[in-house]
Amino acid sequence: MKLLELMAQALKIDKGEMEEMFEDGMQSIRMTYYPPCPQPEQVVGLRPHSDATGLTILLQVNGVEGLQVKRNGVWIPVKFLPDAFVVNVGDILEILSNGTYSSAEHMATVNSTKERISTAMFFNPKFSAAIGPATSLISATNPPLYKRVGVEKYVKDYFSRKLTGKSFLDNMKIENGEAAST
Ligand SMILES: O=C(O)CCC(=O)C(=O)O
Numbered sequence: 001m002k003l004l005e006l007m008a009q010a011l012k013i014d015k016g017e018m019e020e021m022f023e024d025g026m027q028s029i030r031m032t033y034y035p036p037c038p039q040p041e042q043v044v045g046l047r048p049h050s051d052a053t054g055l056t057i058l059l060q061v062n063g064v065e066g067l068q069v070k071r072n073g074v075w076i077p078v079k080f081l082p083d084a085f086v087v088n089v090g091d092i093l094e095i096l097s098n099g100t101y102s103s104a105e106h107m108a109t110v111n112s113t114k115e116r117i118s119t120a121m122f123f124n125p126k127f128s129a130a131i132g133p134a135t136s137l138i139s140a141t142n143p144p145l146y147k148r149v150g151v152e153k154y155v156k157d158y159f160s161r162k163l164t165g166k167s168f169l170d171n172m173k174i175e176n177g178e179a180a181s182t
């Protein structure tokens with residue numbers, strides 16, 4: 001919550017609005033085991049995606065590298081730092097910040113000799129909240145770029161789609177001329 005509050009401060013989002021969304025929010029965890037593969041270039045560990053979350057805190061448990069982040073269209077391997085977490089901005093934070101923050105597109109590769117274990121902790125708004133650009137940010141000069149939907153619908157829609165890169169987030173974008181409240 002502290003991290004989210006500091007982000008609200010940096011983004012000039014009303015602190016109360018951030019608290020209202022994320023306090024008593026949903027948290028989940030995914031542990032992934034990537035076995036070694038003799039031909040790592042032939043397989044994908046975890047295919048390219050952005051997390052649909054607010055924030056993801058990732059621990060690369062056994063120090064084996066494999067995480068890659070897409071930046072300006074190029075895949076960049078993330079260096080392993082002992083005793084450090086990787087913090088990923090998720091789609092919900094991109095929406096909330098009305099695009100000021102961009103959710104991180106990432107993937108995981110496998111290693112030819114070493115197994116790899118990662119633990120991702122996902123921080124999400126509470127089920128009764130709505131996901132949309134922060135109302136404290138929206139003005140005539142900063143119109144909403146994303147739709148507003150209830151968390152329940154957001155989660156249902158997310159799990160009913162095939163995930164490729166950031167395609168789910170594209171679905172949340174307001175097309176030119178489309179009403180902001182849909
Ligand atoms: O294993 C990793 O480093 C990435 C895991 C991940 O992106 C996820 O669980 O969403």
Ligand SMILES: [Fe+2]
Pocket residue numbers: 049050051106120
């Ligand atoms: Fe992820």
